[in-house]
Amino acid sequence: SQQGEEDPQALSIQEGENATMNCSYKTSINNLQWYRQNSGRGLVHLILIRSNEREKHSGRLRVTLDTSKKSSSLLITASRAADTASYFCATFPSYNTDKLIFGTGTRLQVFP
């Protein structure tokens, strides 16, 4: 079963704008990860945030985690056409040692 659900399911923006995607999950977690998937490079790991962290940055990416609300958000600043892809959150539930469980994904389209 899917642990996470991303919102929105699809998002279209212009280059230069910021894109925000949200992820909600069901059970307590050890960590939450964000992945990007496009036809050119497949599924690529972007960033990992642990359950005791609230915010993390990597380049133009900013991830927040609110464990009380069981939610996370991914912000991409100053988006580029190359950011067009599907974005997935994935969690390691606390009850399970090694099984990474993916959400349903947000399809991001960035127009030049």
Add this chain to the structure above:
Amino acid sequence: EAGVAQSPRYKIIEKRQSVAFWCNPISGHATLYWYQQILGQGPKLLIQFQNNGVVDDSQLPKDRFSAERLKGVDSTLKIQPAKLEDSAVYLCASSRTSGRNNEQFFGPGTRLTVL
């Protein structure tokens, strides 16, 4: 460093036929995963190997799916016989070892269409 290799990239078969997918993980990676990704959904773990031993195959439909990782390196995933609902992308991933903080590296996937 070479990435995870998979073949074939695309496969079209008719239902009740058999198919096999091959994966070569990143050199030195002890853990290998097979995921199934149905169109519009996130990847779902089918089976996880640690070296040549199975760690988790709880979501593998064992009546038709099988996987092996002989010698703890390459792996094959087989479907016999295939059903229409097996149409999906099959992703192979590897990580240096198992554990929650180890990054998984994914291959390009094999897109299977069952007619």
